[in-house]
Amino acid sequence: MRYEMMRPGQIREAIARGLPLLIPVGVIEYHGPQNPVGTDALIAQGIVHRVEQEVECVVAPTIFYGYTGQWAAGIEQGEIHIDGEALYGFVKPLLKAFYDQGWKRIYVVCHHQGETGVTMLSYQRAATEAAMEYGLAHGGTGWSADPDLRSAVFERVRVVGDAAFAPRGYGGHGGRDETAAMMYLYPETVDLTQLDKCRPVWAQDAHQATAELGREIGELIVAGWVAELRRLAQE
Numbered sequence: 001m002r003y004e005m006m007r008p009g010q011i012r013e014a015i016a017r018g019l020p021l022l023i024p025v026g027v028i029e030y031h032g033p034q035n036p037v038g039t040d041a042l043i044a045q046g047i048v049h050r051v052e053q054e055v056e057c058v059v060a061p062t063i064f065y066g067y068t069g070q071w072a073a074g075i076e077q078g079e080i081h082i083d084g085e086a087l088y089g090f091v092k093p094l095l096k097a098f099y100d101q102g103w104k105r106i107y108v109v110c111h112h113q114g115e116t117g118v119t120m121l122s123y124q125r126a127a128t129e130a131a132m133e134y135g136l137a138h139g140g141t142g143w144s145a146d147p148d149l150r151s152a153v154f155e156r157v158r159v160v161g162d163a164a165f166a167p168r169g170y171g172g173h174g175g176r177d178e179t180a181a182m183m184y185l186y187p188e189t190v191d192l193t194q195l196d197k198c199r200p201v202w203a204q205d206a207h208q209a210t211a212e213l214g215r216e217i218g219e220l221i222v223a224g225w226v227a228e229l230r231r232l233a234q235e
């Protein structure tokens with residue numbers, strides 16, 4: 001189910017039934033001339049949408065904008081960098097609203113720069129603050145004395161990489177793996193012939209990408225999520 005397509009009563013029912021909410025997250029970043037600028041967010045989204053076919057869950061709209069640091073390129077290549085404070089300012093009320101709605105588990109599913117990247121750190125800061133504020137609002141100062149609050153609040157939002165539950169993910173930046181991911185998830189967006197004109201240092205192996213490799217890795221990632229969400233449903 002897609003959050004934006006649900007009526008209020010359907011949302012309340014999904015929360016009451018303990019369904020998880022998954023939020024795909026990435027950035028708008030240069031990924032070489034052969035890939036679309038939405039590659040990271042599209043990988044997270046493509047994986048989550050496949051997970052949704054396998055396990056009952058709710059998928060929130062993808063968040064495409066984030067912190068890139070213009071590491072790969074700038075606006076001339078279509079990249080849009082959002083400063084860390086601005087990103088946090090947007091993410092905080094968003095995550096807090098989802099948190100306060102009462103979802104049993106919210107997964108922020110990020111494909112970009114790893115756990116120490118500003119994008120994931122911004123979501124993690126917002127998630128931790130949402131938990132702290134919920135505890136304070138429901139248990140008052142010293143709310144750690146309430147065992148139910150103490151044990152539950154920090155588990156409710158998990159900020160994880162898209163491949164957190166798989167033996168491997170799509171590594172590198174704009175190279176073989178991510179290009180293969182796009183050939184599998186959104187084949188119409190990739191044009192390998194563009195590599196003949198320009199091949200950035202981090203995309204030297206991009207021409208080795210195949211849709212089969214993308215599917216091989218993608219199926220491992222999806223299987224990891226299916227196992228995680230089935231485990232959660234048993235809790």
Ligand SMILES: [Zn+2]
Pocket residue numbers: 031039040111112172173174178
């Ligand atoms: Zn990427």
